[in-house]
Amino acid sequence: MTATKGLEGIVAASSSISSIVDGVLTYRGYDIDDLAVNASFEEVAYLLWFGKLPNAAELQELERDLSEYAPIPDSLIEQMKLYPPDTNTMAALRSAVSALALYDEEADDMSREANERKAIKLQAQLPTIIAALARIRQGEEPVAPQAGLSIAENFLYMLRGEKPEETSVKALDQALVLHADHELNASTFAARVTVATLSDIYSGVTSAIGALKGPLHGGANEAVMKMLKEIGSLDQVDSFIQQKLDNKDKIMGFGHRVYKNGDPRAKHLQKMSSELGEMKGDMTLYDMSVRIEEIVTGQKGLKPNVDFYSASVYTQLGIEHELFTPIFAISRVSGWAAHILEQYENNRIIRPRAEYVGLTDQKYVPLEQR
Ligand SMILES: CC(=O)SCCNC(=O)CCNC(=O)[C@H](O)C(C)(C)COP(=O)(O)OP(=O)(O)OC[C@H]1O[C@@H](n2cnc3c(N)ncnc32)[C@H](O)[C@@H]1OP(=O)(O)O
Ligand SMILES: O=C([O-])CC(=O)C(=O)O
Secondary structure, three states: OOOOHHHOOOOOOOOOOEEEEOOEEEEOOEEHHHHHHHOOHHHHHHHHHHOOOOOHHHHHHHHHHHHHHOOOOHHHHHHHHOOOOOOOHHHHHHHHHHHHHHHOOOOOOOOHHHHHHHHHHHHHHHHHHHHHHHHHHOOOOOOOOOOOOOHHHHHHHHHHOOOOOHHHHHHHHHHHHHHOOOOOOHHHHHHHHHHOOOOOHHHHHHHHHHHHOOOOOOOHHHHHHHHHHHHOOHHHHHHHHHHHHHOOOOOOOEOOOOOOOOOOOHHHHHHHHHHHHHHHOOOHHHHHHHHHHHHHHHHHOOOEOHHHHHHHHHHHOOOOHHHHHHHHHHHHHHHHHHHHHHHHHOOOOOOOOOOOOOOOOOOOOOHHHO
């Protein structure tokens, strides 16, 4: 038995949700380039969960359910107020989502119907939790979700306490579409491993949030913004990046396990970053990002992934970097839930083997002789 480090190239599940073939990403057979410019995030969530695009009545019903489930229990808000003020937002989100299960009477109901309902509840409640965590951290009262708003609009509304302008809503909605699912990425795999024991959907999503938090995965978008802040200005980019490359440090937001010729989502985020910069009349972050890309791609052949330009996009939307990875979770919970439902439908416990490389033939030595 020989292990493959990082399971590279191992096909560990069959799935009909999303695919990456020759650098083309599709959700249920629809090219991400098509969905990114045409579909709303709610349509995409429906597509991932139910395998087809919704008709008008189906979409309306989903939007109504999302609005109905968006409020979170008052006692959960009180609990979140007790979290230490400087807590990492992903750690707080992980705890709050785990706690959410305690308030759901059907948390352990394993029927398909109940699990679909819980998928919609989780999708509806994650934005409410994240906006509440952000406001609590600022010393402000959480703003309750407003019925009838899209997920993107409601999130920005709950965050800011006032209705956002159309351009921001559109940009965030498109970013949510782009992040919704991605085959067997680390957090989705974590979710599938967890629920393959027939544990509940909340356990699966809590595991996934833990996996998404790391800087090699979803946490990279926050790391990119920290790097841009540390660099500070366009004229500092060359020396900063060169030093990192010389030290063999990783440049966050670059590289990918599957895409070697570029992440198809990155170009949409780059375009958005440029457009938002132009609208704000400040191209600094965009120009810095483009220069970083020129150097890293030029010298290492590494291309930006989905996390690279999302950092400047979210900053241009006035969002603080502590919320970048949680926003990724707002989108990706749609994909996690789709994979969890798929795993339950055709389940077998996920239990691979390990190649043992430790000591052998050891004999027990009594404590007093050690
Ligand atoms: C949503 C997402 O999860 S997208 C990914 C987000 N993560 C990041 O942006 C973090 C930075 N990137 C990385 O750490 C990696 O590219 C990963 C984790 C995305 C993929 O990892 P792997 O498939 O294991 O690639 P691996 O680390 O083996 O990289 C291959 C080579 O490229 C180098 N490399 C990969 N990414 C980078 C990078 N961002 N900066 C500098 N060098 C890099 C590696 O050091 C390695 O070099 P070597 O062969 O000389 O040792
Ligand atoms: O697929 C991966 O390994 C990481 C990624 O891009 C994602 O989860 O969107």
